[in-house]
Amino acid sequence: MSIRILLVDDDKLFRRSLSFHLEQAGYQVYTSANAEDALALAQREQPNLILLDIGLPGMDGLSALRHFEEQSGVPVIFVTARRRELDEALGLELGADDYITKPFDKTVLLARIKTVLRRTQSTPPQLPRDELIIVGDLALDPLAHTVSLKKRPVDLSPIEFKLLHTLALEAGRVLSTNDLLARVWGAEFVGQPQVVYVHLRRLRKKLEENPSQPRRIITIRGVGYKLELVAI
Numbered sequence: 001m002s003i004r005i006l007l008v009d010d011d012k013l014f015r016r017s018l019s020f021h022l023e024q025a026g027y028q029v030y031t032s033a034n035a036e037d038a039l040a041l042a043q044r045e046q047p048n049l050i051l052l053d054i055g056l057p058g059m060d061g062l063s064a065l066r067h068f069e070e071q072s073g074v075p076v077i078f079v080t081a082r083r084r085e086l087d088e089a090l091g092l093e094l095g096a097d098d099y100i101t102k103p104f105d106k107t108v109l110l111a112r113i114k115t116v117l118r119r120t121q122s123t124p125p126q127l128p129r130d131e132l133i134i135v136g137d138l139a140l141d142p143l144a145h146t147v148s149l150k151k152r153p154v155d156l157s158p159i160e161f162k163l164l165h166t167l168a169l170e171a172g173r174v175l176s177t178n179d180l181l182a183r184v185w186g187a188e189f190v191g192q193p194q195v196v197y198v199h200l201r202r203l204r205k206k207l208e209e210n211p212s213q214p215r216r217i218i219t220i221r222g223v224g225y226k227l228e229l230v231a232i
Helices: 012-024 035-045 061-071 085-094 106-120 158-169 177-185 194-207
Strands: 004-008 028-032 049-052 076-080 098-101 133-135 138-141 146-149 152-154 217-220 224-227
Touching: 004 012, 004 035, 012 028, 012 106, 028 035, 035 049, 035 061, 035 158, 035 177, 049 061, 049 106, 061 076, 076 106, 098 106, 133 158, 138 158, 158 177, 158 194, 158 224, 177 194, 177 224, 194 217
Parallel strands: 004 028, 004 049, 049 076, 076 098
Antiparallel strands: 133 138, 138 146, 146 152, 217 224
């Protein structure tokens, strides 16, 4: 299995460029434009390493680092335009494994990544995503990548599984279309709601007794979608 890297940065062009270089180096890359979506992605995808910007919209990178530490203990490298020595000292003190400032040579970052992974991979983090998720009569096994409904297997595509897994991790809570796009497809898909509509329709056909009147995947008009518990 390839090494999974989560890249968190609000600069769209930077994300695309760095993602390309990381994928060329053989890594599997997930991207997020903000810390809140990144935390959800990390819970589901269990990355081996996080590349984290400090100056993020909403929750900043220093605050996000604390949450990543509590959630998973996955290694973090700060990748940021900030150059203040205070930021570097504070970031490393809080638990970041390394720190690199923009602009930088891609080969330097790749070398830093290899060093951090070599140091930390002997004890891979264990995250909640490994556990069986039960939502009423619906069961998801993230490790086996299987879903059962009323104890009968349901055949889902990889993207359908990701979408259902994302909803199941926050069952009962409403996620907006852009939340789902960022967490399932990546930050570059935000603003393309038709992608969500198509896959939700397919999921409903497989999970709902009456897809035109869904009881599991509920639309909250003008807000988003949520996965509801249906009694066994």
